Amino acid sequence: MQKDTRARLIKDGAIWGFIVLELIFFSVAGHFLSLSENAFMDLENMLLLLKQSAPIGIIALGMTMVMINGNIDLSVGAIFALSAVVMLDSMGWAVFAPLGDWVIPISWALALLTGMALGAINGLIVWKTGVDAFIVTLGSMLGFRGLVFMYNGEQPTFHLNWTMVDMAQASVFGLQTPSLVLIACTAIVWWILNKTIHGRNVYAVGDNREAAVNAGIRVGPHMMINFVIIGFLAALSSVVFYSASGSVNPNDGMLYELWVITAVVLGGTKLTGGKGSVIATFGGVIAIQLLRKGLGHIGADTAMVSLVIGSILIVVLYLDKQLNRKGAEDLKL
Amino acid sequence: MKIRKTLSATTAVAAMLGAGAAFAQGPYTIGITQNNVGVDSYQTTYEKAFIAAAEKNENVETVVLDAGGDVARQIAQMQDLIQQEVDAIIIWPTNGKAVIPAVREAHQAGIPVVVTNSNIAEEGFDFVSSFSGPDNITQGARAAEIMCDRFKDLGIAGEAQIVEITGQPGYTTAIERSKGFTDRLPEVCPDVTLLESQPGDWSREKSQKVMEAFLVKYDDIDGVYAGDDNMGVGALNAAKAAGRAEDITFVGATNFAVGYEAMERGEYWGSIYQSPVDDAEAALQTAIDVLEGKDVPFLNYFDTPKITQENMDQFTKPVF
Numbered sequence: 158m159q160k161d162t163r164a165r166l167i168k169d170g171a172i173w174g175f176i177v178l179e180l181i182f183f184s185v186a187g188h189f190l191s192l193s194e195n196a197f198m199d200l201e202n203m204l205l206l207l208k209q210s211a212p213i214g215i216i217a218l219g220m221t222m223v224m225i226n227g228n229i230d231l232s233v234g235a236i237f238a239l240s241a242v243v244m245l246d247s248m249g250w251a252v253f254a255p256l257g258d259w260v261i262p263i264s265w266a267l268a269l270l271t272g273m274a275l276g277a278i279n280g281l282i283v284w285k286t287g288v289d290a291f292i293v294t295l296g297s298m299l300g301f302r303g304l305v306f307m308y309n310g311e312q313p314t315f316h317l318n319w320t321m322v323d324m325a326q327a328s329v330f331g332l333q334t335p336s337l338v339l340i341a342c343t344a345i346v347w348w349i350l351n352k353t354i355h356g357r358n359v360y361a362v363g364d365n366r367e368a369a370v371n372a373g374i375r376v377g378p379h380m381m382i383n384f385v386i387i388g389f390l391a392a393l394s395s396v397v398f399y400s401a402s403g404s405v406n407p408n409d410g411m412l413y414e415l416w417v418i419t420a421v422v423l424g425g426t427k428l429t430g431g432k433g434s435v436i437a438t439f440g441g442v443i444a445i446q447l448l449r450k451g452l453g454h455i456g457a458d459t460a461m462v463s464l465v466i467g468s469i470l471i472v473v474l475y476l477d478k479q480l481n482r483k484g485a486e487d488l489k490l
Numbered sequence: 491m492k493i494r495k496t497l498s499a500t501t502a503v504a505a506m507l508g509a510g511a512a513f514a515q516g517p518y519t520i521g522i523t524q525n526n527v528g529v530d531s532y533q534t535t536y537e538k539a540f541i542a543a544a545e546k547n548e549n550v551e552t553v554v555l556d557a558g559g560d561v562a563r564q565i566a567q568m569q570d571l572i573q574q575e576v577d578a579i580i581i582w583p584t585n586g587k588a589v590i591p592a593v594r595e596a597h598q599a600g601i602p603v604v605v606t607n608s609n610i611a612e613e614g615f616d617f618v619s620s621f622s623g624p625d626n627i628t629q630g631a632r633a634a635e636i637m638c639d640r641f642k643d644l645g646i647a648g649e650a651q652i653v654e655i656t657g658q659p660g661y662t663t664a665i666e667r668s669k670g671f672t673d674r675l676p677e678v679c680p681d682v683t684l685l686e687s688q689p690g691d692w693s694r695e696k697s698q699k700v701m702e703a704f705l706v707k708y709d710d711i712d713g714v715y716a717g718d719d720n721m722g723v724g725a726l727n728a729a730k731a732a733g734r735a736e737d738i739t740f741v742g743a744t745n746f747a748v749g750y751e752a753m754e755r756g757e758y759w760g761s762i763y764q765s766p767v768d769d770a771e772a773a774l775q776t777a778i779d780v781l782e783g784k785d786v787p788f789l790n791y792f793d794t795p796k797i798t799q800e801n802m803d804q805f806t807k808p809v810f
Contacts, residue, residue, distance in 0.1 A: 205573055209566045311689050313660035315587045317613050322591045402565060404588035406660050409561065453555065453570065
């Protein structure tokens with residue numbers, strides 16, 4: 158019994174332990190290998206890390222909900238790109254020209270609506286056809302990406318508005334806009350998952366769909382709402398990122414779904430659903446960004462970073478499997 | 491990591507020699523964020539040449555980064571370099587427009603930025619100290635002249651039909667070469683028709699597929715202009731497989747070893763000779779000149795001459 162509790166503690170705290178380990182490693186290694194005179198653990202560097210985590214992080218919050226729900230969404234990268242295209246393109250529409258800079262909130266709203274609409278399409282298909290979400294969103298991943306290319310061919314969509322860039326680069330107490338959005342979204346999604354009926358249902362449906370149906374949860378619409386939420390968050394992530402860069406390539410956001418899923422899985426959310434935590438996902442996102450940044454800090458190249466993150470993911474899943482074995486006798490650490 | 495270790499070693503040596511060094515300032519720390527090192531041999535050779543040039547100069551330390559073709563990662567790398575307080579940043583943009591706000595951040599932090607190889611869009615010029623690289627408009631124009639001269643020699647300048655395979659969309663080099671080519675061609679050969687342009691993304695495989703599609707679509711193709719030799723050879727391979735390579739004049743840009751060899755075999759007509767070693771050394775020198783307060787022209791071009799089967803003996807085979 159006591160061993161059980163200990164195992165759970167190790168498991169739940171694992172991601173934070175991992176982060177501490179990374180920090181120690183990169184601080185020590187950076188001391189010898191980095192050319193920079195600033196320490197790795199420098200406050201500014203950590204604030205920058207939080208900001209750079211935001212694009213993947215915001216989407217990962219939604220992915221946590223969808224995965225606890227027992228589904229998955231592979232189309233987030235394409236939604237990310239399409240929302241950006243809508244946002245940047247709409248800023249140049251003649252209809253909005255008299256508005257001046259007031260076009261910015263309207264374009265943001267259009268982008269967010271795009272994300273929600275695309276999420277609703279995913280959710281509706283999953284609900285009405287009963288086809289596995291993996292297949293549905295694999296299809297929409299390709300389909301939405303096709304829309305991105307149809308919109309503007311292979312050309313980038315571009316609109317540079319310095320007011321918007323200044324807003325995206327603004328900061329409060331050293332936290333830049335993307336960091337603030339990430340923190341706020343984490344708090345809100347945490348609240349939804351832990352304090353609302355919808356949130357409890359997310360776990361119930363993911364744990365045992367049949368039991369959830371028997372308990373009177375309308376599983377179809379319930380799942381659709383979650384797809385709308387992740388669509389919204391993918392679009393929000395896009396708004397935050399592209400407000401600061403002002404240009405989107407049709408290939409942008411490719412492989413984002415995989416980075417997002419990696420972060421969520423690192424945070425301990427089960428691929429089979431029913432279990433997971435948004436705070437641990439936040440940890441997973443930070444852990445990945447720390448690895449990227451830390452390996453860059455000590456001078457490893459880009460290919461090396463992918464190799465290391467991939468290896469760690471497999472090790473984490475292996476450890477997770479070991480810790481989840483029933484009975485302490487199977488526990489090998 | 492290996493690079494970094496060697497660099498730290500040279501740094502240590504430089505520091506020891508520092509007392510007797512002739513330089514008034516420095517050593518300078520120069521950060522570079524490149525586009526996509528592994529993707530083709532030009533960029534791989536560029537990186538090697540850049541590191542070699544930096545090692546030779548004991549007054550310079552470098553932080554060498556690669557964005558892997560990812561705009562988001564390049565922006566993050568720019569922010570990292572600003573945070574590390576390097577003395578100057580060299581950027582090989584993944585996207586000539588999306589990096590402008592990040593370049594502005596560097597400018598606002600008082601760090602001079604040198605753009606290398608492919609320029610950023612005009613909106614960002616205010617935040618850049620200098621651009622070091624090839625003149626891609628001229629390269630495109632010269633390619634058009636090579637193509638036209640060849641058609642005149644063959645006596646088909648009055649009716650020739652050509653296709654174009656461009657580089658990665660959104661990439662300034664691709665846009666400028668295409669513009670230089672399509673603007674110059676009607677001036678020198680008004681009766682040559684450009685049937686279609688499609689992007690080959692700097693990739694030999696993609697370009698081969700694009701050319702296969704062209705060969706199915708058009709029965710009469712007399713010439714192919716490719717945004718670089720890598721793509722040109724991809725197109726050549728597609729034409730050879732279809733048995734139509736003999737009738738087609740292939741002109742590329744950035745002469746690669748594969749292009750040079752194809753020219754030796756008489757299968758590929760011409761290209762533009764551009765050395766990544768010159769490119770890398772020019773970028774580093776431009777950054778150093780900016781730091782030393784020298785007068786640097788805003789557009790700091792290095793020369794890239796025409797190369798065809800007729801004059802190729804004057805050029806050594808590219809190493810990449």
